[in-house]
Structures are given as C-alpha cells and as structure tokens.
Amino acid sequence: MLKNKIPKPTGSELEILRLLWENGPSSVRSVNEQLNLKKETGYTTTLKFMQIMLDKKLVTRNTDSRSHIYKAAINQEETQRDLLGNFVDNVFGGSAMSLVMQALGNHDASPEELDKIKDLIKKMEGK
Amino acid sequence: MLKNKIPKPTGSELEILRLLWENGPSSVRSVNEQLNLKKETGYTTTLKFMQIMLDKKLVTRNTDSRSHIYKAAINQEETQRDLLGNFVDNVFGGSAMSLVMQALGNHDASPEELDKIKDLIKKMEGK
DNA sequence: TTGATTTTACGAAAAACTTCGTATAAACTT
DNA sequence: AAGTTTATACGAAGTTTTTCGTAAAATCAA
Structure with a gap:
C-alpha cells in the first residue's frame, strides 16, 4: 500500500517536531514553554500550529485528559x-x-x- | 567595515541564483527559459523575482542594452x-x-x- | 511610418505561513 | 456554588512569498 504523502513541515512546524522527538509526547503548554526559551511565542500561536500539524497528520494526539498530549507522527x-x-x-x-x-x-x-x-x-x- | 546584511534568498530566488552562478550573467528571458525546463513559469513572474532580487541586492544588473543582464551579487x-x-x-x-x-x-x-x-x-x- | 514584438515597470491578487484575539468549556479553589 | 484559572476551538488579521495582468517604452519588420 502506498503511504499517504504527508506534507513537508514548515520551519515553525519543524521546531515543534524537534521538541516532540527530543522530549517525547507533550502538551501544548510544555511545547510552548520550550519554544519560549528560544523566542517569545504566544500560547495560542503554539496551539494553532499543533492543531494545523494534527490536520496535516504531522502529529497525533491523545485527548483522554483535558490537556491533549501530542506526539510526532513522522519519523x-x-x-x-x-x-x-x-x-x-x-x-x-x-x-x-x-x-x-x-x-x-x-x-x-x-x-x-x-x-x-x-x-x-x-x-x-x-x- | 561591517558588510551590509543581505537577506537570505527564498526558495525561488535560490533557483534563479543557481542559474546565474552556473551560466553567468543572464537576461530575464534566458533565466525564464531555464526555469521552464523544470516547471512552467510565466515570464513576468521571473522578471518580478529578479527585480525583487535586485532590490534586495542579491543581484546586480547591467542596463546598457534593452534587455537587462542580471548577475549574482552574492558568492x-x-x-x-x-x-x-x-x-x-x-x-x-x-x-x-x-x-x-x-x-x-x-x-x-x-x-x-x-x-x-x-x-x-x-x-x-x-x- | 505603422504595426507587431519584446522588454521593463508596476500594482495587485493569490497562496502559504505566522500570529493572536475572543469565545467557550472544563476543572480547580475557597 | 461562584469565581478564577487553564484548556481547546475557531476565525481572522498580518506577513511573506509567489504569480500574473496590464500598461508603457523600446525595438524590429514590412
């Protein structure tokens, strides 16, 4: 079976993926805090990116608990x-x-x- | 003396720079023809890119003849x-x-x- | 010289990417 | 239970990058 083509991550998406690869599955808050070590980033900005990435299938998430846990979907x-x-x-x-x-x-x-x-x-x- | 910071070329700009590096100073028409070997690109699209690049100092041009000759300005x-x-x-x-x-x-x-x-x-x- | 072709200039639409405000819902706190 | 805090959802504005239409100027050809 052909694997569905997953789009190439943009620069910002890649930053987030790198955190997920490095730290494992994480909440938006945690990713946002990591990003803020490098540069000021609004919480909802990070959230939006991760929702877009979910849409693009770059990540998956677990919604069991209130704060969703995102996980890199690409290797x-x-x-x-x-x-x-x-x-x-x-x-x-x-x-x-x-x-x-x-x-x-x-x-x-x-x-x-x-x-x-x-x-x-x-x-x-x-x- | 500090060298004026020249912006990083975008993807499309880089394609054009590569042609200029490879083929030397070229007219818009010639660059456009090369680009079209890879993917359909309108003439004025190419022209516009090269004008933007001129603006950003990524290229210089010689306007002696009617068809301007563009030259990569970065190494x-x-x-x-x-x-x-x-x-x-x-x-x-x-x-x-x-x-x-x-x-x-x-x-x-x-x-x-x-x-x-x-x-x-x-x-x-x-x- | 007049009409066709080639070129540049300019502006603006279209697309892609980034950022954030606001609304709403869930869950702590006291 | 009422108010505060923390989360997600959504839409939309802001930016950057890409694309192209149109007009005007320069050249060429009949």
Missing part, C-alpha cells in the same frame, strides 16, 4: 533524510558530496568524529 | 555555507556530523569521492 531520521535530499538538490545542485565536503570542512570535527566517518567509509568501500 | 560558496549552517541547526540540531553521516550513508559514493573525503580527513587530522 525523525526519515524526515531528516527527506529534507536533506531536498536541500542537496536546492542548494548543492544534487551533489551530496560537495555538501559533505563543505560540512566537513566548515566544522571542527573531533578525532572521534573523524574516526566514525572513517569507519563508515571503510564499510562503504568494503561492500 | 555561491558563501551562500551555501550560510544555508548549510541554518539547515544543520534547524534539521540536525546543530550537529554537522550527524548530517555528514546521513549524507554519506544515503548516497552511493564512488571510490574517487570517498578518496577525496579521506584526503580531507587526513588534512584535518594532520593539523
């Missing part, structure tokens, strides 16, 4: 993969390699991180 | 770096490494590409 890694694919296309003309080279080059990687990459490369060469 | 690599930084923050919570790992993992890299990365890693370890 973090898969979403990152999709967005990364778009980004590579839009910004790096489809060349994942030039993105990797830039990301690596612009970032002060620790020896451990470099080791991880080397391992991955070995695996890729091996197969 | 490709620098722009890619900026956008990449934002993207890493927004989607990968600031972890460039997890982005690199995903990008590498999701992409069938050729041996040559892997070699290039290995070289880069060596350089990074060396210093």
Whole structure:
C-alpha cells in the first residue's frame, strides 16, 4: 500500500517536531514553554500550529485528559533524510558530496568524529 | 567595515541564483527559459523575482542594452555555507556530523569521492 | 511610418505561513 | 456554588512569498 504523502513541515512546524522527538509526547503548554526559551511565542500561536500539524497528520494526539498530549507522527531520521535530499538538490545542485565536503570542512570535527566517518567509509568501500 | 546584511534568498530566488552562478550573467528571458525546463513559469513572474532580487541586492544588473543582464551579487560558496549552517541547526540540531553521516550513508559514493573525503580527513587530522 | 514584438515597470491578487484575539468549556479553589 | 484559572476551538488579521495582468517604452519588420 502506498503511504499517504504527508506534507513537508514548515520551519515553525519543524521546531515543534524537534521538541516532540527530543522530549517525547507533550502538551501544548510544555511545547510552548520550550519554544519560549528560544523566542517569545504566544500560547495560542503554539496551539494553532499543533492543531494545523494534527490536520496535516504531522502529529497525533491523545485527548483522554483535558490537556491533549501530542506526539510526532513522522519519523525523525526519515524526515531528516527527506529534507536533506531536498536541500542537496536546492542548494548543492544534487551533489551530496560537495555538501559533505563543505560540512566537513566548515566544522571542527573531533578525532572521534573523524574516526566514525572513517569507519563508515571503510564499510562503504568494503561492500 | 561591517558588510551590509543581505537577506537570505527564498526558495525561488535560490533557483534563479543557481542559474546565474552556473551560466553567468543572464537576461530575464534566458533565466525564464531555464526555469521552464523544470516547471512552467510565466515570464513576468521571473522578471518580478529578479527585480525583487535586485532590490534586495542579491543581484546586480547591467542596463546598457534593452534587455537587462542580471548577475549574482552574492558568492555561491558563501551562500551555501550560510544555508548549510541554518539547515544543520534547524534539521540536525546543530550537529554537522550527524548530517555528514546521513549524507554519506544515503548516497552511493564512488571510490574517487570517498578518496577525496579521506584526503580531507587526513588534512584535518594532520593539523 | 505603422504595426507587431519584446522588454521593463508596476500594482495587485493569490497562496502559504505566522500570529493572536475572543469565545467557550472544563476543572480547580475557597 | 461562584469565581478564577487553564484548556481547546475557531476565525481572522498580518506577513511573506509567489504569480500574473496590464500598461508603457523600446525595438524590429514590412
């Protein structure tokens, strides 16, 4: 069965998804408090976003208790993969390699991180 | 001297910038034709975008001849770096490494590409 | 030179995204 | 139970981004 296409989250929606991924299922209040650590956001604004996201099937919610508990409905890694694919296309003309080279080059990687990459490369060469 | 902050290009603006980077200074007609290879776009729509971009200083133009010639006013690599930084923050919570790992993992890299990365890693370890 | 074509300028509609006010209902508080 | 607080629902206003119609100017062709 074909999976219903779920729309790409907007920037604000992604912020909320990231909180839900990080903290697990949460109330609007809790998400709103987290958002406010970064930037002033009205409670009803956050509520509205989460209702829109519910509509778009980006989240589900449990309405057993008075304060509804929202839960991410899309997978973090898969979403990152999709967005990364778009980004590579839009910004790096489809060349994942030039993105990797830039990301690596612009970032002060620790020896451990470099080791991880080397391992991955070995695996890729091996197969 | 502080460089005047030039706004981040929108998605559509970026498409046009990519053409200007790739093909060099171009007329509206030429950009519009390129865009139309990917998706139907009205001529005046393209024109309007390029006028907006001029306004935002994303491009400059030469008006000597009747058909104005537009030129990217921002640097490709620098722009890619900026956008990449934002993207890493927004989607990968600031972890460039997890982005690199995903990008590498999701992409069938050729041996040559892997070699290039290995070289880069060596350089990074060396210093 | 007159009419057709190509171009720019401008404004504004349309669409997508963000923000919030207000109403209403539920549930604490005293 | 009455008043206060906390929640959701809903609509709509505000912004940003995208799209395009129309007019006017410049060029080209017969």
